Amino acid sequence: MNAVIDNVKAAEKQAHENNKLHKRLCRLVGQAIGDFNMIEDGDKVMVCLSGGKDSYALLDILMTLRERAPINFEIVAVNLDQKQPNFPADVLPAYLEKLGVPFHIENQDTYSIVKRLIPEGKTTCSLCSRLRRGILYRVADELGCNKIALGHHRDDILETFFLNMFFGGKIKGMPAKLVSDDGKHMVIRPLAYVKEEDTERYAEVKQFPIIPCDLCGSQENLQRKQIKAMMREWEKKHPGRVENIFSSLSTVVPSHLMDRDLFGFKDIKADGIANPQGDIAFDEEPCSTPATVPGIIPLQREE
Numbered sequence: 642m643n644a645v646i647d648n649v650k651a652a653e654k655q656a657h658e659n660n661k662l663h664k665r666l667c668r669l670v671g672q673a674i675g676d677f678n679m680i681e682d683g684d685k686v687m688v689c690l691s692g693g694k695d696s697y698a699l700l701d702i703l704m705t706l707r708e709r710a711p712i713n714f715e716i717v718a719v720n721l722d723q724k725q726p727n728f729p730a731d732v733l734p735a736y737l738e739k740l741g742v743p744f745h746i747e748n749q750d751t752y753s754i755v756k757r758l759i760p761e762g763k764t765t766c767s768l769c770s771r772l773r774r775g776i777l778y779r780v781a782d783e784l785g786c787n788k789i790a791l792g793h794h795r796d797d798i799l800e801t802f803f804l805n806m807f808f809g810g811k812i813k814g815m816p817a818k819l820v821s822d823d824g825k826h827m828v829i830r831p832l833a834y835v836k837e838e839d840t841e842r843y844a845e846v847k848q849f850p851i852i853p854c855d856l857c858g859s860q861e862n863l864q865r866k867q868i869k870a871m872m873r874e875w876e877k878k879h880p881g882r883v884e885n886i887f888s889s890l891s892t893v894v895p896s897h898l899m900d901r902d903l904f905g906f907k908d909i910k911a912d913g914i915a916n917p918q919g920d921i922a923f924d925e926e927p928c929s930t931p932a933t934v935p936g937i938i939p940l941q942r943e944e
């Protein structure tokens with residue numbers, strides 16, 4: 642009898658946790674959409690669905706938010722079938738039909754092109770992504786979509802930020818919203834505030850029919866892998882550090898960096914007006930600035 646009661650309690654607790662997770666995802670996605678004005682009345686949003694956990698979560702949450710939104714917008718799910726060996730072509734159409742969302746499967750054999758052009762053993766991802774990008778822009782035009790939604794989340798943004806800093810010598814992350822490089826499309830990342838850990842759990846809870854991402858046989862970028870491992874290590878040993886770094890992306894102080902295009906160092910003059918943002922000489926910088934990103938608890942700096 643006790644075992645039955647324990648099981649019921651455990652199931653109730655699990656259901657409560659799952660509900661909290663769903664609410665958190667809706668709140669963070671809604672917040673990102675609002676903060677960056679990602680979706681407006683009358684938009685037609687093309688949601689790029691790869692078959693990975695993040696894009697499934699994106700589609701699912703956007704559909705929930707659309708039901709509650711005070712504005713009208715359309716969603717079209719799009720998958721690009723790149724003809725990779727063993728790609729289970731029936732999985733996504735079956736899922737999307739059941740979900741009742743308009744969708745389009747674009748069949749383009751980029752796999753053969755990449756295999757033909759890139760010598761064996763060399764990394765294929767950059768050509769593959771370039772081809773994919775061009776195709777998705779065309780499909781967005783053909784479907785009349787003015788927004789392209791991608792499933793990148795907070796950890797993707799941070800990994801890109803570190804990759805650019807460590808290997809590219811730039812302070813540059815991944816934009817939450819930006820016009821595409823062809824100047825014609827608005828690309829949005831509504832999961833920008835969402836942790837990967839949450840999309841992982843959500844995918845388990847919802848039992849999304851995940852399609853493995855290594856069908857092409859290419860290896861994940863090794864440097865990105867190392868950065869991911871570094872961030873996971875920080876999460877374990879220094880709770881709050883990753884959140885604070887992410888929060889710092891929303892709180893940039895150009896006068897305290899060294900980009901002369903962002904701040905006119907050459908022309909500044911002492912005008913006698915006190916400014917708390919000015920130089921504080923030998924004093925240590927105050928370090929308890931609260932985090933500004935929703936869902937992130939402000940922490941004191943680690944010693």
Ligand code: SF4
Pocket residue numbers: 765766767769770854855857858859860
């Ligand atoms: S992992 Fe394969 S499918 Fe993905 S971008 Fe690289 S080459 Fe393309």
